[in-house]
Amino acid sequence: MMNIKNIAILFLIATVSLSCKEQNKSAQTPQTDTQQQTVFAKGKLITNDNFTGTVWLENLIQADSINQNSVGSVTFEPGARSKWHTHPAGQILLAIDGVGYYQELGQPKKILRKGDSIKCPPDIPHWHGASSDTKFIQVAITGREKGETTWLEAVTDKEYSSPATSIF
C-alpha cells in the first residue's frame, strides 16, 4: 500500500524525469534545424522542361560585361536531374550538400558528395542531378562569355541508373 507521502515522492521523480526529456527535446531541436539549414536559399522552382523532377534555383551572381560568370545554387530533390546539355565556356560545380551524380557523355556516372568540386569542359555533353534517395545541392559557376547553354535529350531512367564511380 502506498501512502500519500510515497505518491508525492513518485510524482516528484516523474516530474524531474519528464522535465529532463523536455530539455533533451529542446536541446535536439536546434541540431535538426542546423542539419537542415543549407548555405544558400532554395530559390525558385524551375518550371522549364530542361530538368526532370523537382529542381530549385537560387541565382547568386548574374553575369555582366565585366565578370561573365553566373553563379547559382541548385537544389535537386531525390531522383531529379538536368537534361543532357553543353556549355560553350564550360562550368564548375561545387557540391554543397547531399549526394549527386555527374556524367559526361561516354564516361561513367560520377558520385558527387558535399565538398566535392568538378570542372565540366566546354561543349562536352553532360548531365547532373541528385541521387535516387538523397537530395543534392550544388553551386554552378558558368561562363557566359561564349553564349548560353545548349539543351539536349532528357536523361533516360537507364542512363540515370547506370553504375556510378566516386570522383576521388
Added chain:
Amino acid sequence: MMNIKNIAILFLIATVSLSCKEQNKSAQTPQTDTQQQTVFAKGKLITNDNFTGTVWLENLIQADSINQNSVGSVTFEPGARSKWHTHPAGQILLAIDGVGYYQELGQPKKILRKGDSIKCPPDIPHWHGASSDTKFIQVAITGREKGETTWLEAVTDKEYSSPATSIF
C-alpha cells in the same frame, strides 16, 4: 532532522537530475559537431604575408587554359583578414559560414553572412576577412585570365574596426 529514508529520496532525485544534465550534454555534442562541420576541407595554413592572423586555404579548382577561374575555400579565424589587394579580372565571393567583412577602397565595410554573395570589380582595391569574434568561411572565384592578384598594404586595426554596413 532527516531520516535515512528522506536522505535516500533526496539522493534518488539528485541522481535523476544529474543524469538529465548528462543526457542534455550528450544531446548537445552532436549539434556542436554539426555546426562545426563545414562544406569544404579547411585546407592548409597560409604562411605568406598577404594575410593578417590565421587563415586557411583549400584549393578546389585550379585555373587552366580552358577555364581560367580558380576556386578556393578560405577560412579566416576571428580577426584575420587579407591585405588590401586587387584582381585584374575581378572576383566573386560566396559566404559559406560565419560572419565576415568585405571593403572596397572609399566604401564602408560590409558584413557578409552565410549565404551572401558579392562581386568584386577588377582593379578595385579591397580586403576581406572574418569579424573580430566569429570566424568566416568564403569561397573565392577568381578570374586568372588577366594575370595574378596585386597585393597592397596591410589593413590597419583602425580600418578593420571601422563601422560596418550589411550588404542587404
